[in-house]
Amino acid sequence: xVTPSPNSRPPLVQIRGMDFSYGRTRVLHDISLEIECHxxxxxxxxxxxxxxxxxRCINRMNDRVVGARVTKGAVMVKGxxxxxxxxxxxxxxxxxxxVFQKSNPFxxxxxxxxxxxLRIHGEKRKDVLDEAVERALRHAVLxxxxxxxxxANALTLSGGQQQRLCIARAIxxxxxxxLLDEPCSALDPISTLKIEELMxxxxxxxxxxxxxxxxxxxxxxxxxxxxxxxxxxxxxxxxEELFTHPREKLTESYLRGTFS
Amino acid sequence: MKPASxxxxxxxxxxxxIHRREAAARRVLRTGSYLVVLITAAILLHIFVKGAPVxxxxxxxxxxTKFLTELPATLHVIEDKQGHHIETDVSGADVIKKQLGGNxxxxxxxxxxxxxxxxxxxxxxxxxxxxxxxxLILGVSCAIYLSEYAKKGKFLETVRLAILNLAGVPSVVFxxxxxxxxxxxxxxxxxxxxxxxxxxxxxxxxTLSFEGWDTCVLSGxxxxxxxxxxxxxxxxxxxxxxVPQGFRETSMALGATRWQTIRYSVLPFATPGILTSSIxxxxxxxxxxxxxxxxxxxxxxxxxxxxKDLLPLPADASIFAHWEQSVSRFLGIFTESVxxxxxxxxxxxxxxxxxxxxxxxxxxxxxxxxxxxxxxxxVSVWLRIHLRKKYQW
Numbered sequence: 001x002v003t004p005s006p007n008s009r010p011p012l013v014q015i016r017g018m019d020f021s022y023g024r025t026r027v028l029h030d031i032s033l034e035i036e037c038h039x040x041x042x043x044x045x046x047x048x049x050x051x052x053x054x055x056r057c058i059n060r061m062n063d064r065v066v067g068a069r070v071t072k073g074a075v076m077v078k079g080x081x082x083x084x085x086x087x088x089x090x091x092x093x094x095x096x097x098x099v100f101q102k103s104n105p106f107x108x109x110x111x112x113x114x115x116x117x118l119r120i121h122g123e124k125r126k127d128v129l130d131e132a133v134e135r136a137l138r139h140a141v142l143x144x145x146x147x148x149x150x151x152a153n154a155l156t157l158s159g160g161q162q163q164r165l166c167i168a169r170a171i172x173x174x175x176x177x178x179l180l181d182e183p184c185s186a187l188d189p190i191s192t193l194k195i196e197e198l199m200x201x202x203x204x205x206x207x208x209x210x211x212x213x214x215x216x217x218x219x220x221x222x223x224x225x226x227x228x229x230x231x232x233x234x235x236x237x238x239x240e241e242l243f244t245h246p247r248e249k250l251t252e253s254y255l256r257g258t259f260s
Numbered sequence: 261m262k263p264a265s266x267x268x269x270x271x272x273x274x275x276x277x278i279h280r281r282e283a284a285a286r287r288v289l290r291t292g293s294y295l296v297v298l299i300t301a302a303i304l305l306h307i308f309v310k311g312a313p314v315x316x317x318x319x320x321x322x323x324x325t326k327f328l329t330e331l332p333a334t335l336h337v338i339e340d341k342q343g344h345h346i347e348t349d350v351s352g353a354d355v356i357k358k359q360l361g362g363n364x365x366x367x368x369x370x371x372x373x374x375x376x377x378x379x380x381x382x383x384x385x386x387x388x389x390x391x392x393x394x395x396l397i398l399g400v401s402c403a404i405y406l407s408e409y410a411k412k413g414k415f416l417e418t419v420r421l422a423i424l425n426l427a428g429v430p431s432v433v434f435x436x437x438x439x440x441x442x443x444x445x446x447x448x449x450x451x452x453x454x455x456x457x458x459x460x461x462x463x464x465x466x467t468l469s470f471e472g473w474d475t476c477v478l479s480g481x482x483x484x485x486x487x488x489x490x491x492x493x494x495x496x497x498x499x500x501x502x503v504p505q506g507f508r509e510t511s512m513a514l515g516a517t518r519w520q521t522i523r524y525s526v527l528p529f530a531t532p533g534i535l536t537s538s539i540x541x542x543x544x545x546x547x548x549x550x551x552x553x554x555x556x557x558x559x560x561x562x563x564x565x566x567x568k569d570l571l572p573l574p575a576d577a578s579i580f581a582h583w584e585q586s587v588s589r590f591l592g593i594f595t596e597s598v599x600x601x602x603x604x605x606x607x608x609x610x611x612x613x614x615x616x617x618x619x620x621x622x623x624x625x626x627x628x629x630x631x632x633x634x635x636x637x638x639v640s641v642w643l644r645i646h647l648r649k650k651y652q653w
Contacts, residue, residue: 061513066411094515104506106525117514120524166510173514 012037012207013058013177018073020050020057022065027053028231030073035224040199040208042222042239044215046254049228051211055179058082058209059096060089077177094121097175101182103163105154110137110146113154113165117173132172139205140168141198160191164198171206178202180210184217196221215255219243227251304630311627314620327376327624331562332604335374335617339365347617349374371612372560372604373621377628382564383477383598384546384632387556390481390594391488391545396538398485399492403534406493407500408522427490432550438483439554444472446479475597477565480556487551488541495537499530532647539640543633549602557603559611565596601629 011034020028028050035041043051053062057075060082062068074081082092094117105113114133115123123129133150137143142164146157154165163183170178180199184192199208199221212218218225219239226236227250235242235251246252317324336353338346340363346356357364402419410416445458453460453469461468473479503526511521549557566589573581608622 059513061509064509064512090515090517092515093513098510098513100506100509100513102506104504104510106507106510107529116511116524117516120511120514120516120520169510169514 011035012078013209014076015054015057016074016076018057018075019071020053020062021067021069021071023067026071026231028057031233032073033226033233033236035207035209037207038203038205039223040203040210040221041224041226042218043209043211043226043228044213044218044254045228045234047213050231051228052181054228055181055209055211056098058177058179059093059098061098063089090121094173095175096177096179097170097173098179099163099166099170099181099183101185103159103166103186105157105162105165105169107153107155109151110154110157110165111150114168114172116169121173136168136172139171139202140164141194141201142168158191160187160194163187163191163195167195167198167202171202176207178206178208180208182211182213185213192217215243227254229254307623307627307630310619310623311630314624315627324624328381328628329378330376331379331564332372332377332560332599332621333375333562334372335370335621337368337370337617339367341365347374370615370617372608373612373617377601377604377621377625379561379564379599380601380604380625381628381632383557383600384602386477386565386593386598387480387484387552387600388542388546390477391484392538392542394482394485395488395492395541395545396534399489400496400534402489403493403496403500404522404527407497408518408526423490423493426486427494430550431487431548432553434483434487434551435554437486438479438551442473442479442482443475443555445470446473446482448473473595475554475556475558477556477594477596477598480552480598480600481594483551483555484545484548487548488545491541491544492534492538495540496530496534499533499537500526502533503529532643532650536640536644536647539636539643543636546629546633546636547602549600549606552600552603556597557600558597559599559603559607561597561599565593565598566590568592568596601625601632605629 013033013035015031015033018028018031019026020031031054033041043054045051056062057070058077070083075083077092077096080087106116108116111133112119114136115129118129118132123132134143134147137146142161145161149156154162157165163186167178167180167183184195187195196217199210202208203223210218210222222239224236225239225242227234227242227246227248229250235246235248237247242251243255246255315324315327316322333349336348336350338348338353338356338360340346340360342363343365348356353367357367406416406419410419444456447468447470449463449466450469450471451466453467454471457469457471459470507525507529508521511525512518516524568589573585605622605625608618608625612618
């Protein structure tokens with residue numbers, strides 16, 4: 001377990017009393033969360049509790065879903081309400097990167113995969129791209145394994161490498177917040193371990209929010225854990241505290257596995 | 261270990277009609293499938309047996325080059341008193357008649373059946389180029405909009421219904437529409453509007469006159485484009501939908517706009533499929549007769565579209581004048597009416613008296629047509645296999 005160290009920086013992501021609905025069905029109720037800078041925060045809870053939806057609220061990926069909207073409250077990133085009219089979605093998503101459950105590299109070369117974000121933001125200088133690709137791959141601990149095959153198709157990588165490549169792709173644009181949606185659910189234990197180590201390292205420079213259905217994983221890598229149940233935030237506390245002395249009965253029974 | 265003979269077989273089938281019906285159903289269905297194969301084979305064999313001898317020949321170069329490189333012409337068949345038949349063209353007929361002198365018995369002329377079919381081949385190629393370009397631009401735009409932008413709802417339903425209906429319109433209706441829309445009323449820039457012009461908008465240096473494009477490659481190409489539009493839209497939309505949603509999500513999550521996402525992480529992976537299906541559109545466009553009957557095709561034309569009598573340039577003409585003339589010659593190709601293979605076959609089969617010579621020309625044309633369409637289909641299959649290897653996910 002990671003012991004939270006004193007952190008004086010202001011919260012980077014704040015969710016204030018947020019309600020969220022798909023059409024008429026409200027799926028998140030009055031969520032309030034403050035996520036600290038350069039910390040790993042885990043969202044846990046049974047399937048369908050709304051943890052992925054909550055994660056996708058932070059970079060407004062839910063905008064793609066017809067009828068999905070925040071009906072009350074606000075999501076603040078770096079002190080700015082991201083639903084304000086003057087928020088440019090492309091800028092927001094550049095600073096709030098995301099990695100999905102299913103690793104989905106583009107069927108292009110490794111290099112092009114990592115450079116994608118920079119290219120769409122108009123970066124054309126080769127030296128800048130080269131440097132950014134190397135930096136991202138180094139941060140994702142892939143550089144040494146793959147530096148000789150940057151032109152190979154990304155689909156030739158193993159599942160674990162593909163997922164780390166997706167992380168490299170997401171951090172290439174230097175986002176401050178990194179959202180991970182069950183990044184290890186399709187991976188074997190060794191790849192999972194590598195990603196967990198990676199998250200630990202990345203938390204030095206990034207604020208990480210991850211959804212996981214694996215409680216041990218939350219306990220291993222996160223500083224803070226939020227437990228959601230049926231669209232409500234039941235408990236949000238430093239990970240060690242939540243796992244050893246849960247304040248809520250519901251959290252305790254979930255952790256003990258008496259319901260799921 | 262042999263089971264005791266006294267135990268009954270627990271899986272014995274009952275002897276009711278259920279098994280007989282099962283066997284009968286299978287026989288009927290299998291016969292149906294075999295029949296389909298048989299019919300296809302019969303068609304191909306028929307065309308091959310009748311058409312191949314026209315196109316191929318036993319001596320070098322083994323292909324009847326005359327048939328493939330000459331324009332259609334009237335065939336003259338001269339019979340001498342010994343009953344020999346000599347085939348020739350107009351100019352050859354007089355020479356031979358003179359040579360035969362008193363030995364001359366009779367002369368038959370069969371229109372369209374002499375020469376070759378270069379004119380129809382070129383015309384069909386031009387029509388296909390125009391129609392596929394127009395249909396691809398319109399169809400792919402429409403497919404992208406439907407698949408990537410349009411919100412599910414009334415509007416999308418309406419558009420889909422429109423596409424379905426478009427696919428169901430009989431091709432002769434397209435022909436008549438093309439006649440009304442492109443041949444008679446489409447807008448064009450002219451100095452002096454024609455009398456039949458529906459509406460003329462003076463623009464100062466020129467006039468935009470809605471007087472139609474006449475029967476020409478453009479009119480026919482646009483009409484054919486509408487015929488194949490539903491095929492292209494439907495196929496393109498399927499290809500776009502086949503690109504994993506994850507690519508779109510990832511791209512958007514990296515801060516791409518919707519258009520960037522389409523441009524860089526959807527279209528590149530859908531293009532192989534779109535191209536493959538558009539080749540099938542080509543075969544369709546090449547084969548249609550009704551839409552081009554009133555809009556582009558001529559039964560007979562003794563010139564290729566670029567063989568036009570332009571005023572000869574003066575000897576001291578500038579490079580620019582030469583350049584301008586080549587451009588106008590090139591553009592002129594699309595404002596010419598042409599012969600087309602399907603229409604040529606129709607003419608040979610239905611518009612002239614039937615005899616062995618006409619039949620030979622028919623089957624020769626049909627054979628060439630079939631080979632062209634089959635090779636397009638082959639290219640599409642090859643493309644699909646090749647590109648699928650390259651773009652897998």
